Amino acid sequence: MTGARRVWLYAVSRRVPFAVLAMAACAIGLRIALLRHWDDYGALQLPLIFEAAAAVSVVAAVPGPFGEPERVAGHWLPLLRLGVTVALTAAAVGLLAAAGIGGHLAGGTLAVLRNVAGITGLGLLCAAAAGGGLSWAAPAGYLVAAVYALYTQWHPPALTTPWLWPARPSHDLGGAVCAGLVFTCGIAVLTVRGARDRPGDPAES
Numbered sequence: 001m002t003g004a005r006r007v008w009l010y011a012v013s014r015r016v017p018f019a020v021l022a023m024a025a026c027a028i029g030l031r032i033a034l035l036r037h038w039d040d041y042g043a044l045q046l047p048l049i050f051e052a053a054a055a056v057s058v059v060a061a062v063p064g065p066f067g068e069p070e071r072v073a074g075h076w077l078p079l080l081r082l083g084v085t086v087a088l089t090a091a092a093v094g095l096l097a098a099a100g101i102g103g104h105l106a107g108g109t110l111a112v113l114r115n116v117a118g119i120t121g122l123g124l125l126c127a128a129a130a131g132g133g134l135s136w137a138a139p140a141g142y143l144v145a146a147v148y149a150l151y152t153q154w155h156p157p158a159l160t161t162p163w164l165w166p167a168r169p170s171h172d173l174g175g176a177v178c179a180g181l182v183f184t185c186g187i188a189v190l191t192v193r194g195a196r197d198r199p200g201d202p203a204e205s
Contacts, residue, residue, distance in 0.1 A: 006076060010084060011084060014062070014063070015060070015061055016061050016088065018061075019057045019058060019060055019061040020088070022054075022057035023057045023088075024095060026050045026054040027054075027095035027096050028099070029050055030099040031100075031103065033046050034099070034100065034105060040154075041151070043106045047100075047106055047112070047115075048115060048150070048166050051096060051119065052115075052119050052139050054095070054096060055092065055116050055119035055123055056123060056139050056140075057088075057092065058088045058092055058120045059120060059126075059135040059136070059139070060132075061084070062085065062124065063131070063132025063133065063135070063195040078191045078192065081191050081194055085124070085187065086187065089116065093109075093112055096116065097112050107170035110170040110171065110176075114165055114170065114175060114179045115165070115166050115179070117182075119143070120139075121183035121184070121185060121186030122142050122182055123136065123138055124183075124187065124189065124190045125138065125186045125189060128194070129196060131196045135195065145164060146164055146165075146167060149164040149166065149167035150167050162174030163178050165179045
């Protein structure tokens with residue numbers, strides 16, 4: 001089997017084309033939202049919602065349909081997990097950044113990169129701990145916390161921890177380091193063990 005065919009079969013088994021379509025829909029939604037005039041709070045909150053949705057689209061492509069047999073027989077599996085997930089994350093960042101061209105995208109490309117990477121890392125860790133079917137839970141929970149952290153910027157006392165990086169400026173080093181650490185840990189865990197198989201998951205049928 002050629003390398004290209006192996007990558008294609010892996011991508012199809014993980015529903016990667018649908019993940020790309022979902023990310024494209026997030027980018028289109030962001031572009032439409034940027035056509036309107038928003039106050040400072042809305043201008044920060046709206047991109048974050050689309051960034052979290054794009055991150056969920058990436059982690060939705062993590063669980064596979066074959067479970068343990070694939071782990072035993074798939075010697076290329078760790079590299080495929082790593083390559084495809086990094087490529088999807090880069091695609092999500094690129095699509096959202098492109099959607100902001102010519103519009104007022106709060107934080108610019110740096111904020112998109114930081115937020116998508118960090119939230120994707122949370123989803124990957126959740127997939128490894130709780131299963132691919134629940135990989136959306138950590139990004140969704142973090143989105144609520146991040147939106148509240150943004151809210152506190154206008155309604156003190158403000159939350160300033162770098163672990164709530166969406167509430168920090170796009171050039172903030174602490175927020176970037178925290179997001180990068182979460183993404184790196186998520187990628188490392190995914191590469192080594194993949195999403196956790198849960199009894200009754202459709203992926204095991």
